[in-house]
Amino acid sequence: MKKITLYILAAFVLGACQKVGVAVTTELTPQVFPQNNQQFIEASGPPYAALRGNFSLDYWFMQTLSTDEAILPARGGNWYDPSNGYNNLHYHNWGPANGWTNSCWSWLSTVIGATNQALSILGTTEPDSLSYKKSNLAELKIVRDMAYFFQMDLYGNIPLDTTYGDFTPKVNTPRAQVFAWLEGDIKAQLPYLSTAAGTLMYGRANKYTAYALLAKMYLNAEYYTGTARYNDCVAACDSIIDAGNGVQYALQPRSTYLQMFYPTNGPTTQTEFIFAIPYDPSAIAYPGTNGFMYHARYDLDRTLGIKYGYAGGTPGSVVDPIVGQAYPGTGLIATSPSGPESTLPSFYAYFSDTNDIRNGQWLTGLQYNKDGTPLMVKTTKGGAQGYDATYTGTDAGATYYYQLNLTPDVYFRTNPASGANPALFDLGNDHIAWNMGYRNIKFLADYTNPSNRNQNNDVPVFRYADVLLEKAEAILRGATPTQGQTALSLVNAVRAARTTSAAWGSLTLDSVYNERCREMTWETWHRNDMIRFGKYEGAWGFKTDADPNHRIYPIPNTALLLDPALTQNPGY
Template sequence: MKQLFKITCLSTMLIAFSCTDLEDELEDSFTEDQQFSNNGVSVGGGDGGGGALLAPFARLRAGTAGNTGFFATNTVTGDDVAVTQKGGDWFDGGIWIQLHRHTYGSTHDRVNELWNDAYAGIGECNTSLSNSLNANQTAQVRALRAYFYWRLMDGFGRVKIITSPGADAPQSSRQEVFDFIESELLDVLGISAVTASMNLSGSDLNTEISNYRINQYAALGILAKLYLNAEVYTGTPRWEEAQWAAEYVLDNSPYQLCADGCSVPNQAKRPSVASDPETLEGYAAVFAPNNENNPEIIWAAEYDQTGAGGMNFNMMTLHGPSQLTWGLDVQPWNGFVVLEEFYNSFEDDDLRKEANFLQGPQTDFNGDPLLDYAADDGDLVIDYKPNINELEPNAWRDGGVRMKKFSFALFQRQDMNNDYPIVRLGDVHLIRAEAMARAQADWNMALPDVNALRDRAGLDPLASLTADSFLAERGKEMFQESSRRIDLIRFGKYEDTWWEKTDSDPNKRIFPIPQAQIDASNGSLTQNPGY
């Protein structure tokens, strides 16, 4: 059975993306033409959108795509990325080593930021809801607040549900927080439950395409994430609801996988380097600096180097002299590296391998060898090899390939322009695939969606799947999107041993309540088990 998607680029889509017909072999049995445009709404969020929502949605940038909060705690704790200590660089009191080795405690800075960022966002939402909003704006802010509570519940389990400015509340159980998130999202969608035949006509959310705001499809994407992890959160699986929420988005929305013919100009193209591609196509285009109109992105955190800062992957991962490769305004910090085993798990002809990683000898703006005059191995040419000698204290300065999924641009500042997807269609495919496979106890049920993504990556289809091979496929598709810790926990792998990490304490699946918050709570917050 086949579902044929055709992208017709209209209005602002013509500015950023070049599109041609895109075919995906999927499980559904109908063929339809759909148009993707912004329906006259600014991507920055006209009001469905607008001024009343600027403050709560701006809070989404904090910790989402930088070396703090949500990204740090959900990435460095996984089996794909580490922050190596290079002499005196990146020790930072041991916080990165603790995240990697799962020895973090209640005074950990990044854990405290995860808590503070989410509650700051909730505070902005509560303030906004106390003002005069129309029905659509109210629904968006409630959905955004539910998403912030999802981050808190996923990270800490038992938190306070605060719904008005300046209020306090008792500490709720993880089940109670789950129920609150679910009820808020169902209410703004105008339904009492997610079903296979749900009708969203009564929703105060609309279906307009505005990547920085929440429409019906974005709210369903959040619900799908919630239900996919329900067994972890509550002990009760909700696979069918996860499947139905994802399926509604796939069957009814205009979003499309960005594949052949879906392209943007490569803003990192160096004029004198012939090997630099002129355009980025398919998977690579989804995460480019000019990805604001990408047809795969359902909801994203907006980043811009001039007025919406906070994404600094270029600083986090690149070696200092890489400033000379792209003409960056300052030297990068040379911290985050990709683990060798994870990098080597990619097939060589997987297009995501090239898109996700920066590997091999590096060159400057003119294509000449890039040198590190403080090299620790006698070879001045910077060469990002997969091998890393140690986590600490003296990791090689150019050891490990580097994160490149959110690709770079010439002459960019510390802050990048790439928008950070929170809900995107590729992930929705994987949610449907996993939920269906688990519901029917047959991982081969996931093959159509997995193979659609493999086809986009230039790979042959798989003939069969297991839980382990599905997790591997998910890891390759979702690298650098803050999902690895969550996925490892759901698959029962978080206590496994990997490079420089042996801790197997199941209490570490939930972060400690920050001690500073407990101290300030007058006894209304208690610590999680094991801390």
């Protein structure tokens, strides 16, 4: 069970009833529930449950696999999915039928709809003058504002719909107008939002969540609207930096940086999460929701399950990865890591400081068991699923042991015996293919969960280190320095909490970008950064597309069908 249970995530049925053949003596209606602050919090669950749903899967894919940060190729046909198109995300050749563009649009529309419903129902309860009612309604509006920001960032011109039950077609609102509406709505909530942090508000939107959202908007305002807002970005960052004179938020020290993202994380184990999404693999804690938080399923090489205590990481019947384990059976069971995802060498190159604790989020090169012994793999020298399918020696089918070795390059091979097929984004099905690419374990496999592949790791949306880097970047782009802080001092403050290497003596926009790559890896902000720094049209991996129209995704076909007033984005 997660260390903190926030909401009652049951069906939101205030005012609903159904004939069941027996007399109903009580029912939850807006007249009787909620009637106090705690009941308002409990009734606010559905928008948060909806937000939690697809953030760490579909949204992560859209924001990350479309950059040089990560790649998810097919390996022997595994993970080749033309309907969703991991390859399309990499190549930037997606279209309005792409599965991820559809699922993210639907997810964000669901968050917005669930919030509109909650606001509509809760707005009819209790007198409007009650401070806790104002605070809780403002909190929910910030959840809706986050969803609108994500949708605006992904899709550009989007429909605005804030009225529950209004099903009339909505036209695309120009992105600059969405920006202005969002800014106004966020600012309108500030007087009513809680200034509490820590356990009390963990996983809930407080005043500093609103300021963090404004800071993101202002930092990207020139791209979104054509007008730079860097001084406003600095002001929003300062509102967080000033919070409780540093009592509310602070940089996590180098000694516990990696643990900040572990499955045991939460409000008592870190000081940086301004707004985080709590995940729990247990359906008891979050009834009716899945959460889709299983990074390790994609990130771990498939032979690493036993080492990392991954659910299913015990001997079973799929492969035989570990030599000398005192277990019956011949390999990992079907819920082992499936291992398709890795980074690209161009991104890993940012991690060149050997004294930087952030290097510890990567698995590279030769792998070892927890006791320091080599992690050995049992296979054959050749064959379609052996070590090297192109091997033609007479002992190709003989038993072969090798120490697991993750290699940096991700490349297509020309020998068809390996199963590689560039047309299908396929690297091959032998061990050479499966071991291509360095793997990220920032959100460490959940060794606390013995039953399934969902993880207990809470995922930050807004984090204090990000705020400091945003302020530094805004100053470097022309904002007026404040509080005696310079762009250089802010970046050096982050670096001092991450590396024992000497402080920097100078700073450029490129060095800020590089630092953001190191600090914010795997946290869904890299696409946002690449666009702002003018790097999204570059070439990496197998991608050569340079069409600036692809800075935003197409409006999905399903959305166009449901709302005929929408128009497709340029270039699609």
